Amino acid sequence: MSITRRTALVTGAALLAAPSVHAQARRLDILSHRVHQNVLTTGAAGDLTGEWRRANNAEIAWTTADIGPLQDRLLREASLPQTDFGVGYLLNSRATQATANLLEPLDPLLSAEPIANYDDIAPGLREAMRFGGSTAAVPVRHATNGLFYNAAMLEERGVQPPRTLEEFVEAAKRLTYRPASSAPVVGLVMTASLAAYPVxxxxxxxxxxxxxxxxxxxxxxxxxxxVAVIRDLFEAGALPRTYATTTNEDQVTWLQQGRAAFAILPFARHAQLNRPDGSRFPGKLQVMEFPVSASAPAGTRMAATVEFWSMAIPKTARDKGLAWSFIRAMSSPEVTLGSARNGNGPIRLSTYADPAFAAENAVAALEAGALSRARPPFPAFPEASRAEAIFVEEVQSAVLGRKAPDAAVADTIARVRPLMPATT
Incomplete structure (x- = not known):
């Protein structure tokens, strides 16, 4: 077949034009836990990344791992001269100043291309991601603790939901009993292995x-x-004899089975705890904010303990602009609401006021109030794990009667202070 000069010119022009017509999509590599991917891509609200991907002609490559390996990988990647990962999910307990030094400072980006209604994100979470006056990461998912109680048991024993810590202690003691036809009940089931609970x-x-x-x-x-209050509960039998070895999941089981009247768990557990196929008391396991003491300084409000995840950009990421575009989009009020419908713990206070979300979430208003004042059990720093272990050990010693509460507190201070960052 003969090829004319005109045909060759037309064919060549088409070939030259092809890359611009079929431009290769950009790629954003994300390092996360599988749950972070799921709440953005599957569930009642569907795939929430679609609009962003189309607008940016971008593909997302998710690399997921369990918490420990995920955090280690993020720090390794951020330490490299250059990394393909544009976004990494950071747990608050790993967010130290040293970690922040490996991440892109976000305040210039927040100023140039703001996240919509950024102040709507819970203040305790935002502040925990600031280091040396600079924002290192944007909160995206939380678990805030409340006080769960078995309303059926309280009604049976003639006990009202407590309004103060003192009323709670008295209620826990009254709800330590043996029903006629079931196993003994303790007032409170609580794990001893985490600092969040004595905090x-x-x-x-x-x-x-x-x-x-x-x-x-x-x-x-x-x-x-x-500490003396926890010891008093243990001595009264209102904490299980197995207090020192009780786990988080034990708390769920004991509450669902009716072996405990109170437990401290994230608000997000409400639906799980009340499932008819898993609980002896569906619809009766209610939650409230943990009450403050009547002797606390005037105006004291409970600062609930919270654990949370944030999105960060490694300082050596290849395409920081694309990464920030993703974080902005996924932090918007609309996507936050959608991810909440997909099972995420929403970090925006306004999400809980959405009529549709509130209608599906019986504890929305309570959780929003707790979240508005929540902050981590303690700030992250290099020796935080050792400090927590010391605190837990000393509290256990006092609760189990091996040491007086004042001695346990004094020993905690003496042992933890040398672990604190040198600048404090």
């Missing part, structure tokens, strides 16, 4: 373990009272 009691007195500005137990007297 909740401390905050009921207006105290804390380590404050956001890195002060270790600044109010020892209030902390002593908090």
């Amino acid at each position: 909740i009691f401390a905050r009921a007195f207006g105290a804390d373990f380590i404050t956001p500005d890195m002060k270790v137990i600044p109010d020892p007297a209030a902390m002593i009272r908090a």
